[in-house]
Amino acid sequence: MDNATPVSIHLTTVITQPDGSKEELSLQSEGEWIEKNNIHYLKYEEHQEAGTVRTIVKMEEDSAVILRSGAIKMRLAFRRGDKMMSSYESEHGTLSLITDTKSYDHTTPDPENGRFQITYGLEMQGSSVGTYNMTIDYKEAVK
Structure with missing residues (x-):
């Protein structure tokens, strides 16, 4: 990928x-x-007890994909006002998920500063596991 800008990321999820x-x-x-x-991408790592998780958030005008790899393997797909197939790989095999995007907003006052906000319902194996409200604020890292 080209033209990567270092950013500080603050992510909050209310389930x-x-x-x-x-x-x-x-x-x-x-x-x-x-x-x-x-297309805008955010790449970051989070360190959990299970190990390191690498995350890529791909943001388009009315859709997004969150890809997680490493200690957790997950693919969450979103499209404004739509239900999308997603997946989560566990030690017991791959579980099918469905995301139901309620709201989606990606604002960038200037390119390296922005907010990605999404609210979605999540179903795993056909039953609801909750409603997720995720906000990712990012800004150019101070060198």
Whole structure:
């Protein structure tokens, strides 16, 4: 990929379980912002107990894909107002997921600074696991 810009990333996810309880996850990371063929990408790593997870967020005008590899292998696809097939690989095999995108917004006041915000319902093997509200704020890293 070309023209990678180092960025600081702050990710927040609020998960509302089917029973109404909420859980908030937060991550601070360094990564790269890349623009290629009018498509924006964020690349970053997160370190978990299971190991390192490499994440690529591909953002287009009305759709996005989140690819995670390493300790977790997952592909989440999103399209505004649509249900999309996704997958999660576990030690028990590949589980099929369905994302139901409720809202999707990607704003870039200037190229290396922006906010990616998405709200989606997630189904695993046919049953709801909750509604996810994910926000990724990123800004050019200070050198």
